[in-house]
Amino acid sequence: MLLIDCPHCGPRDEVEFHYGGQAHVPYPEDPYALTDREWAEFLFYRDNPRGPFAERWQHSVGCRKWFNAVRDTATYEFLEVYPMAAPAPSAGGGLTGNGPVGSGSTRSGPVGSGSAGSGSA
Amino acid sequence: MHLRRSPAHGAAAEMAAASVAGPPGVMLREIAFAPQLGVRTVPGSASASRIERALGVSLPSSVGETTGDPDALHCVWISPDEFLTIDVSRTQEHGEAGAVAAALDDDRPGAGRVPGQVVDLSGNRAILELTGPSARAVLEKGCHVDLHPRAFPVGHAVSTLVGPVPMIVHRSHGETFRLLPRSSFAQYTVRWLIDAMLEFRTIRA
Amino acid sequence: MTAGRVGPDCSPGHGIDRTAPITVTVDGRPMAAFAGDTVASAHIASGRLSCGPSLYLSRPRGIVAAGVEEPNALLTVDARTPGGPSESMLPATTVEAVEGLSARWLQGMGVLDPLGDDAYYDRKYVHTDVLIVGAGPAGIAAAREAAKTGARTVLVDEQSMPGGSLLSGRGETVDGVDAVAWARTALERLTGQPDFAYMHRTTAIGSYDANYVVAVERRAADVDTPAAPGVPRERVWHIRAKRVILATGAHERPLVFADNDRPGVMLAGAVRTYLNRYAVAAGKNIILATTDDSVYGLLEDLHSAGIAVPLVVDSRPEPSARARAALEATGARGAFGAAVVGTSAGADASTEVGTSEGVGTSADGQADAGDEGRVTAVSFAPVDEFGRPSGDVETAAADTLAVSGGHSPVLHLHTQRQGRVHWDESLAAFVPEAPVAGQAVVGSANGAVSLGVALEQGAHAGHSAAAETGARGPLVVPTASAVAPGPVRPLWLIAAPHGSAAPGSPDRDGGPGESDLGESAASDGRSGVGDSRDDRPGTSDDEDDDAAFAPERWSTHFVDLQRDQTVADVLRAIGAGMRSVEHIKRYTSISTAGDQGKTSSVNAMGVIASLLEDADPASVGTSTNRPPYTPVAFAALAGRRRGELYEPARVTNIHPWHVAHGAEFEDVGQWKRPRYFPRTDEDMDAAVLRECAAVRTTVGFQDVSTLGKIEIRGTDAPEFLNRIYTNGFAKLPVGRGRYGLMCGADGMLFDDGVTMRLAEDRFLMTTTTGGAAGVLDWLEEWHQTEWPHMDVFFTSVTEQWNTIAVAGPRSRDVVAKIAPDIDVSNEAFGFMEFREAQLSNGIPARICRISFSGELAFEVNVSAFYGLAAWELVAEAGEEFDITPYGTETMHVLRAEKGLVIIGQDTDGTVTPHDAGMGWAVSRLKDFIGKRSFQRADTVRPDRKHFVGVLPVDGVTRLDEGAQLIAAGTPVTPEAGPVPMIGHVTSSYVSAELGRPFGLALVENGFNRMGEIVQSPVDGTLVDVEITSSVFIDPEGKRRDG
Amino acid sequence: MADQLPEHPAFLWRNPDPKPSYDAVIVGGGGHGLATAYYLAKNHGMTNIAILERGWLAGGNMARNTTIIRSNYLWDESAAIYEHSIRLWEQLPEELDYDFLFSQRGVLNLAHTLQDVRESRRRVGANQLNGVDAEFLDPDQVKEACPIINVSDDIRYPVMGATYQPRAGIAKHDHVAWAFARAIDAMGVDIIQNCEVTGFIKDGNRVVGVETDRGRIGAGKVGLAAAGHSSVLAERAGLRLPIQSRPLQALVSELFEPVHPTVVMSNHVHVYVSQAHKGELVLGAGVDAYNGYGQRGGFHIIEDQMAAAVELFPIFSRAHLLRTWGGVVDTTFDASPIVSPTSIDELYVNCGWGTGGFKGTPGAGYTFAHTMATGSPHPLNEPFLLDRFETGHLIDEHGAAGVAH
Ligand SMILES: Cc1cc2nc3c(=O)[nH]c(=O)nc-3n(C[C@H](O)[C@H](O)[C@H](O)COP(=O)(O)OP(=O)(O)OC[C@H]3O[C@@H](n4cnc5c(N)ncnc54)[C@H](O)[C@@H]3O)c2cc1C
Ligand SMILES: NC(=O)c1ccc[n+]([C@@H]2O[C@H](COP(=O)([O-])OP(=O)(O)OC[C@H]3O[C@@H](n4cnc5c(N)ncnc54)[C@H](O)[C@@H]3O)[C@@H](O)[C@H]2O)c1
Ligand SMILES: Cc1cc2nc3c(=O)[nH]c(=O)nc-3n(C[C@H](O)[C@H](O)[C@H](O)COP(=O)(O)O)c2cc1C
């Protein structure tokens, strides 16, 4: 049960939140200027690092606000939590990989916002 | 009046029967038909001050905070731009949101329309009241938020989960918690609470 | 002196109440016990040690331990309440004895009771400043220091009473008073404090991120009393702590020698616990075997209880000061630099030696019926500097062999949080490398071997933990007489006394070491199978070695008693090529049983290291501790999530009416929606036909309150909706509504609904029932994360309104009656318009002209308080038109006749608006979410699956929803390879209006197949199906206006 | 007295040091890497190959999965590859001469809502036409197939039916890995453990070797079969994959005498369960919500799973939870795998099997070996290339994979 420090409500248990995948992935300025490959990148390709990862969370049963966090995907430790509008912290180094870094204008692909269902086996 | 049905309507008798008086008591009842307004605005903005003027109560400024009178009109912080006002001293009337909403649409010269939203939500959430020395213990069976008086003093309110149900939990008085689930969850919430209260009935017996 | 219960003069009996005698029964044999006993202590008190035989080898086994680490003694405890379930796989050492309890020994495998479990279980979420796990001296000292500062403090301990290892000892003092009394008093004092809680019988089973500890509390000693209603049998605590202190103690390890599994071979600490806590002597003639100083307290205690201890076998070459003193005081013989090399059982052995009659052997020397195979004699021999037996083997009679192979700190909760451990050579134990952030590990768990150090560590940790949460108080460290512990000399593997070399000795050439493997691999990287087979231990050119590693010589050296695995099994795994402890664990199953290796895992590492000639157990790697620390019943974890509380059922305010009128319900998301309203003797088909006919010919009404409703306000609201919906909303006139489609960014349909414009800057959006929450989230997500500058707010009003659909040719009459103020004529009240109205009974309402059936229809929205009253009003007003309530099934049929999609039924996340035949609702002019995806190669394919109608040609067959479709003439021979499918039926009904079954389908290139006959395999035959338009009735839409 | 599992062979594999170069290197010694090596050797005659495994062999998801094997997938492309896989499973015990306890005890996928029923019937229909054994059972038939299921209709989500695939079942995961390992070792493949690939050596756009923590190893071809870690590896080659790695948990009970004759899966209440050969109940549940490589997840997921298990199987009430653990699963947007060449020459990926790749082990190995050996996909994995994300021709198996629409 992660403890997630909502920038508005303070630390709350993971069950109150909704995960939104990689942060800082803006909706393309002009989708029609993109090749199918580039559009596919926007839709389906997200960074997936082992280590610090800038990602989006929504405090879904609390204030319903989206915010960003840098979390270590190996240790699960939250390194930073910051509002949607703030730029990616430099602290994480290569944390956003080759994803486009926007000015707080972010967008998750369907992967990020897909609900976690049951394992299938 | 007889036309109205509150969300926990059918459960009143069960709630009364499940209630336990005296230490380690806990009682459950519904507060029916209280007017509730959903308010969307950013405190400090022109919209907010118009709303505050129209409401007659200021908007809380941070998580947990409530303003106003818990026994009459009060306002719960939900998010930096979302609030819920509740007046437990009255019964909702038609057009409940009208006057306050109108403040946003003010078309008098020099006023003008401002952003924001005010909506009548009186039927949207049930208001259940859990009272007594064991009220906190009952809620702790499903509430992830710290309810210790140091962390959750009188007047504190948050949106969280109780069991599987999202709701607002408001400590209106020392041993009194108001629970505001969406109306469709009222029946389940009542069942859940009655079940959680069973232990205290047993202890007394 | 007899084995069994001893008197108060011989034992403090810290844990039992001699004034409260009870009787428990095991395998039908009644045993006298006292309150405070466990079934294990009662069993030993009754003169026996034996439990069920071993899992696979059926070897006789006895009780080994006195706590959760017990590997052998597993019970099924019979139901305590009539009709209740039994519970299996409970260690006898943890089952508290209560009056009337009846249990049976198991052979390592449980039996599930088919009765299920009606007992009550629940859960608590609590927060604390400081959580301390373990109420031994270290934990109590920590709790004292933390609690006195006023910091919120919780102390949990799995045992029924505080004191931890203190209960096993005697004569120790803390701050000058008896240590057990000190523990009790300390807790009594704390218990008065408002923010302190001591929870006994509470096991911390798992430690999770950010100091989230899950603990299971067992309510009472009684494993299954008829609990009063609402009082849980077990309660699962979810504890979020600012600071965690682990004072979980240590588990003693057995020794690995031949026949080390006989009944009577017990952990020395357990023998001591039975003696001092339960006043039970495990035997009459007890030999001790050890690798450190820890058994000498036991020696003294046994001696003063009058129990014979002829011999202590100690691996260390020289007696420590402690050992010397104890041996002198008790007169026991000390064999130093020696190890036990085997045990034997039976009359022959017991005749050999013996000042005393063996216990478990009756006076005539015959084994007691209950204790077959019990130890009667112990063989021991000197060991050389490598731990190999090297000298004459001596044999001594004993009925009990109390062994101590060292202590393993209990670090499960530490490592579950990825806390590191390292091998401490001087302790021969894994100890924490450093505590996890926000935690401390103290006492034996942290390698403290003396009471004084444990107290000191505990007190300091409690003090600083509180201080770190902002609570301060003076630090007081309890004192105890300090005894400097002597050295430790671990023994991992003790060869049987055949006079041959022990494994692991460095002077042995060609052994199975890693270095040899490295060499052979390096010299010939592609060495064949044959070569590496030689790397197996036991195969080398040294004949002695061969013999030394012959598996049969190691087949009674048990490493894991519960899984019946021996050194021979480990040898075999290594021989197979396995080097990692993880592989050997899985090959042998060592440490995977109910005890999860509490007594076996470090020994297994030691054995592996010895066989591989590694220096210490750490070099073979540790295996992972996983929650739970001790097993937990599924039902306890399910808690109150059973039956009607399993998951919320959401209902509308009108629900009671539906129930009263016999509705059958359908689950839609969490909602309960009426599916149909059968009359007496009607089945679903009949009811639905009747309901459909009512709507098509007169009037019906449905509770559609569950549809999502979102109120939207803002100057940018029109533009926002334009981006969200595939069709345009900016130009929608005030006072009107429009049907809209939503797609994901991938261009696939995910929701639909009608949105009405209430004012220039206000809209009311409706969504599907199941999609309501998702759509609100979708709007918020795009607004907050992508377009925060837009002036628009969203508020869910789903539950603020109850909505009643009134549909059918006579719906206008009904609405006219209930809303006399408004002109409901077609001219005055157009399709997709709405009116504010007051109902005839005074209820304010908003009435819309919306149709999901193709018929003239209205939706009446009232504030939820009035939902039921409005519904009853409609019912009453409609009576003269024979108004009929209908459910979702009828609604589905009606809309299907009109060819309207149900998102999620007729679509599956792979359907675009064009595929669904709704290209008309896709704007060419503006951009919207998903539009770009329509340009992808796969979405521009002309032969995608299209939404069409299907009519079974025979006019009578109703296809299954989900039925597949194939082109006519396709041979159906799946044996010969996949049969190409062209689509499937998404919806299928019998239509009252059409007088026949019909359906909807997604069919490859369907729009270009109109009139084509395709086939559907139904129960082994092929049914001809015609592809048609999806609109079956009133294609011109004339009925809509009545 | 309980029966012990069949004894393992006395010899499994060598522990060689890496050679300077191989014709092909497979990164990842899980089931898929092992099976790939096997079919490279068996079908394509390539034996001068190595498997590089950073930890202990098959210690990743292969060690952690609930071992369910079935092929009753919805779409033709999936049914084809998974059914091929089952057919390989059916012959492997003999072919590998290893009794890895492949037990075709059948799998029930429960339906709890009307929509579940529709989807189940759709899937059964498709399966039958695709040559996959499948039938739809009503609640009484469900009860017959698995008598311990609660099919009463007064529970919150009553069982409304189920799909049943009789040829589906389970196998003992570790033994499967060891069976492959023994076979490839005997064929001369080097299994190199404790050897982490840290980078790729390229000549222009062609991969020619890998960097490892045990030095550089040359390779004519490199195949990634690193499951949960594919993205991390691919990034080192400058390649981005449409994969998100998530924790998936599972658990076992203590040993109990056999009560559960088949395999039961319920997507709706999120639990699946079988009883393994030794006697432990093996249960799996939902994926944790966030990306994570920690091989662990939250306890609330376990509790949800326990609640669902007890609702469906009252007999499990007093079964004891013995151990919980997690793996790292590589999820894709359409819940279908990727078995594909990449934009880098001679670098191939096999990933995205998510929560269901154990059953695909032989099928993945078979097709991936073909792809690596020939440079182009086998018809069975043709639909599972990376380009589908570009064209939009996804194979959306969320229904079958368990994410409800
Ligand atoms: C809890 C759980 C339950 C599951 N249940 C089922 C089920 O019932 N049925 C089913 O079909 N599937 C199931 N799965 C999915 C299945 O386990 C996986 O899809 C499958 O195991 C993946 O293939 P693999 O065996 O090759 O992966 P893995 O065993 O994970 O192999 C990948 C290997 O790559 C190694 N590696 C990673 N990085 C490097 C590097 N840099 N260098 C060298 N080596 C590296 C890893 O150490 C690992 O050993 C389940 C998964 C989990 C976690
Ligand atoms: N090597 C040795 O010589 C040796 C060995 C053992 C004990 N000791 C002595 O033992 C004492 C150590 O005291 P201590 O306080 O560190 O340990 P302790 O063993 O006295 O107390 C630990 C307590 O924690 C409980 N516990 C363990 N795990 C738990 C869990 N997950 N949940 C709930 N309860 C749990 C145990 O049941 C026990 O009551 C000292 O006096 C020391 O000298 C010495
Ligand atoms: C099908 C299956 C059955 C298992 N049975 C047991 C078992 O009986 N006892 C046990 O301790 N672990 C069992 N495990 C779990 C493993 O011990 C271990 O937790 C898993 O391989 C993950 O490794 P880790 O926990 O060491 O990270 C089983 C795992 C699987 C996949």
Ligand SMILES: [Zn+2]
């Ligand atoms: Zn918040």
